[in-house]
Amino acid sequence: MKNIVFVSALLLSFAVHAGPASNIAWTPETLNVVKKGDLNKGKALAESCNSCHGETGAGIKAETRDDETIPAIPALAGQVATYTYKQLRDYFDGSRSHDAMTAIAKGLSEQDAADLAVWFSSLPMPQNQANSQIAVRAEKMVGQGDGKRILPPCSVCHGSRGQGEKMDIPALAGQQRDYFVSSLLAYKSGARHNDVYSRMRLIAQQLSDAEIKELADYYQTLK
Numbered sequence: 437m438k439n440i441v442f443v444s445a446l447l448l449s450f451a452v453h454a455g456p457a458s459n460i461a462w463t464p465e466t467l468n469v470v471k472k473g474d475l476n477k478g479k480a481l482a483e484s485c486n487s488c489h490g491e492t493g494a495g496i497k498a499e500t501r502d503d504e505t506i507p508a509i510p511a512l513a514g515q516v517a518t519y520t521y522k523q524l525r526d527y528f529d530g531s532r533s534h535d536a537m538t539a540i541a542k543g544l545s546e547q548d549a550a551d552l553a554v555w556f557s558s559l560p561m562p563q564n565q566a567n568s569q570i571a572v573r574a575e576k577m578v579g580q581g582d583g584k585r586i587l588p589p590c591s592v593c594h595g596s597r598g599q600g601e602k603m604d605i606p607a608l609a610g611q612q613r614d615y616f617v618s619s620l621l622a623y624k625s626g627a628r629h630n631d632v633y634s635r636m637r638l639i640a641q642q643l644s645d646a647e648i649k650e651l652a653d654y655y656q657t658l659k
């Protein structure tokens with residue numbers, strides 16, 4: 437019940453901030469495209485993704501070579517298919533941008549995006565173990581939120597095991613730590629703005645950078 441009150445309070449504030457975050461609407465037609473994604477075609481197409489996203493779709497850790505930091509690459513394995521589909525279409529039409537991914541997504545048809553989304557969702561979720569201790573603060577934010585800041589628990593949307601939820605709520609369990617951090621910082625600054633109803637921007641704006649890092653560690657330990 438408490439969760440419902442939190443979410444309703446948040447939804448009210450969305451109405452004020454709502455903008456054209458994404459062109460994807462969950463119509464029966466769109467859902468059908470994803471539902472009809474072809475696993476085998478997706479598997480074949482995914483060969484071109486593996487060099488970056490890893491052979492098992494578990495993503496790649498950030499790395500420092502010489503003085504340069506090579507950013508982490510997100511895990512795609514076990515991801516909610518409709519979420520992956522939406523991200524590929526968002527890169528395609530510029531709702532979300534990133535040099536490499538925008539170029540790649542522009543080369544994919546709607547059907548390709550659906551095939552790839554279905555393939556990656558069929559793979560087991562990654563298990564990227566955190567190497568630091570879990571902060572009590574992060575655990576509390578995930579399970580209870582913070583009433584003082586009208587922050588709902590992350591778990592009401594992302595699930596109690598970080599498994600994600602239909603349609604556009606991503607799984608977070610085992611996500612690459614540094615990608616998780618950079619995603620939240622991008623929502624916080626508004627550089628990433630493809631979250632419909634500003635759901636993640638409004639939350640990220642209220643999180644400190646330290647909290648964001650703790651949350652990233654927390655989700656790495658979930659399976």
Ligand code: HEC
Binds near residue numbers: 524537552606
């Ligand atoms: C050159 C390396 C590279 C290749 C090849 C590549 N990706 Fe990516 N991908 C990235 C990076 C880096 C990001 C993070 C971008 C960002 O922060 O917006 C990303 C992000 C994504 C995301 C968003 C993930 C999320 O959790 O929101 C999806 C979906 C995705 N890629 C799918 C694919 C698919 C499908 C292919 C193959 C057709 C592919 N990528 C090929 C580097 C790559």
Ligand code: HEC
Binds near residue numbers: 635639
């Ligand atoms: C009201 C529902 C809701 C709540 C509560 C919520 N999220 Fe999200 N989150 C979303 C949605 C929806 C997206 C995907 C938006 C998009 O890009 O389409 C998302 C995306 C994300 C992403 C990006 C994942 C990726 O693969 O790029 C991260 C990280 C994240 N959320 C972390 C959190 C954390 C941590 C909390 C708690 C502090 C939280 N979320 C609370 C709905 C929610």
